[in-house]
Amino acid sequence: MVSDTIVAPASPLMPSPIHIIRLSGSKVLEILSKLTRKDFSSKEPRKFYLARIYGENGEELDEGLVVFFKAPHSYTGEDMAEIFIHGNPILTDYIVKLCISYGARYAREGEFTKRAFLNGKVTLEKSEAINSLIRASTLEGVKRSFSVLKGEFEKLMNTLREEILDVVSQVEASIDFPEDVDYELTYEEIMRKVSELYQKINRILSEWKSTKTLIYGAKCVIVGKPNVGKSMLFNSIIGYSRAIVSPIPGTTRDFIDSDVDIGGAIVKIVDTAGVRKTYDPIEKEGIERTLKIADSADILICVFDSSEKELQEDDEEVLKIIKASQDKKVIIAINKIDIGYSDFWINLLRKKIEEISEKNIEGKQFAIIPVSAKERIGIDAIKEEILKFFSQSISSSESVSIITSRQKAVAEEILQSVFTARNFMVQSDYLGTAYSLRNAIKKIDEMLGKESSHEIIDKIFSTFCIGK
Numbered sequence: 001m002v003s004d005t006i007v008a009p010a011s012p013l014m015p016s017p018i019h020i021i022r023l024s025g026s027k028v029l030e031i032l033s034k035l036t037r038k039d040f041s042s043k044e045p046r047k048f049y050l051a052r053i054y055g056e057n058g059e060e061l062d063e064g065l066v067v068f069f070k071a072p073h074s075y076t077g078e079d080m081a082e083i084f085i086h087g088n089p090i091l092t093d094y095i096v097k098l099c100i101s102y103g104a105r106y107a108r109e110g111e112f113t114k115r116a117f118l119n120g121k122v123t124l125e126k127s128e129a130i131n132s133l134i135r136a137s138t139l140e141g142v143k144r145s146f147s148v149l150k151g152e153f154e155k156l157m158n159t160l161r162e163e164i165l166d167v168v169s170q171v172e173a174s175i176d177f178p179e180d181v182d183y184e185l186t187y188e189e190i191m192r193k194v195s196e197l198y199q200k201i202n203r204i205l206s207e208w209k210s211t212k213t214l215i216y217g218a219k220c221v222i223v224g225k226p227n228v229g230k231s232m233l234f235n236s237i238i239g240y241s242r243a244i245v246s247p248i249p250g251t252t253r254d255f256i257d258s259d260v261d262i263g264g265a266i267v268k269i270v271d272t273a274g275v276r277k278t279y280d281p282i283e284k285e286g287i288e289r290t291l292k293i294a295d296s297a298d299i300l301i302c303v304f305d306s307s308e309k310e311l312q313e314d315d316e317e318v319l320k321i322i323k324a325s326q327d328k329k330v331i332i333a334i335n336k337i338d339i340g341y342s343d344f345w346i347n348l349l350r351k352k353i354e355e356i357s358e359k360n361i362e363g364k365q366f367a368i369i370p371v372s373a374k375e376r377i378g379i380d381a382i383k384e385e386i387l388k389f390f391s392q393s394i395s396s397s398e399s400v401s402i403i404t405s406r407q408k409a410v411a412e413e414i415l416q417s418v419f420t421a422r423n424f425m426v427q428s429d430y431l432g433t434a435y436s437l438r439n440a441i442k443k444i445d446e447m448l449g450k451e452s453s454h455e456i457i458d459k460i461f462s463t464f465c466i467g468k
């Protein structure tokens, strides 16, 4: 049982109507009495009380609401308090420091939730759901996180565990009493059950890609040769002049990014250095970075300059990026249509892309959009295409899903164990089958945090905010 007392602001330190300070641990009552001159041990817990807050020399600082939670009936399972004060960052910071001088220490990232986990108040995947609920980039991502938080995923995992256990006990009975012909399941039935388990886990895993988008958002990278108008397009999409625009090719050297809300989805838009053959070492480094970040994108906006008469050698470099883009969504922006040959470029690029890509140009993954970054023509069409990427994720997903990359890695291990079990079964190796299925069960326990190492647990909570 952890007993030292932790304190942290649970709201961002900026001027706002209310700030909340959280405390958890054995000294909460003592600290509260020093702060408020009230004895909360004699008060009914889990109720709001109006209280004055006093400074170190007894001066009145503020008046706010205080709630005390008596262990184990609190978020962390320990004695806890939440203090609601006026949202001045200097005041909040002062009160937090005061709590520290009264015996608390500053909480680490996610430490409140970590204590809740260690005290058995939440399972590991539910702790992760709290974090992803706070960070989700879309409302749908919030809903998915909440479905895990309310136990839907735990239920799914427990059912899976039961099903595997059921098969394991049959397989183990066949090993222990081979002469006993009264098995409930025949070889074929075990085989069928193992295959069904495999498919079920595979289905859970296949939801990850769309859930990942809905929770963690999408990265949308703008690429193109120099001077096609990438930076101007970037500024038009994000809605203000963030990147430098100039007629000199090679203006953008490093990539620049900005998070934007596009129709209720948070998208990271990235402007990059124009790709071309160059001997300038700094520009070369910039281009390497462009290629790297383009590789990590979910959506590519490939920009071409329609004021030119034909495709240039450097445009071919961009076509190579499109060719390598595989499962990314690609938006082709034919820019400068205010001074360019829009139809010529649409036809040209349509043909080029059909040549280099197996993707269906009319399909969901591809879009060719005539744009003028300067006149703000086609910007809404680009945003709509970005939004389609999210709506595809919503329609292709069920509501119970894996919500973190850790869960995905564990689910892959479960899948692998069941796959190995199936292979052993093919060879009628019951011992190997039972061993692999037991392994899958261990992994399910790991998924729910029953079998996790300290390192894994520390790593998970280190991604949380302070005060959560």
Ligand SMILES: Nc1nc2c(ncn2[C@@H]2O[C@H](COP(=O)(O)OP(=O)(O)OP(=O)(O)O)[C@@H](O)[C@H]2O)c(=O)[nH]1
Pocket: 224, 225, 226, 227, 228, 229, 230, 231, 232, 233, 244, 245, 246, 247, 248, 249, 250, 251, 252, 253, 272, 273, 274, 275, 335, 336, 337, 338, 339, 371, 372, 373, 374, 375
């Ligand atoms: N007429 C017209 N000019 C544009 C348009 N978009 C960009 N330009 C001009 O094209 C030039 C290059 O624009 P940038 O946005 O800096 O181009 P870039 O692709 O970021 O260039 P690099 O950073 O050098 O790779 C500037 O002079 C812009 O004013 C457009 O839609 N129409």
Ligand SMILES: [Mg+2]
Pocket: 230, 231, 232, 243, 244, 245, 251, 252, 272, 274
């Ligand atoms: Mg630029």
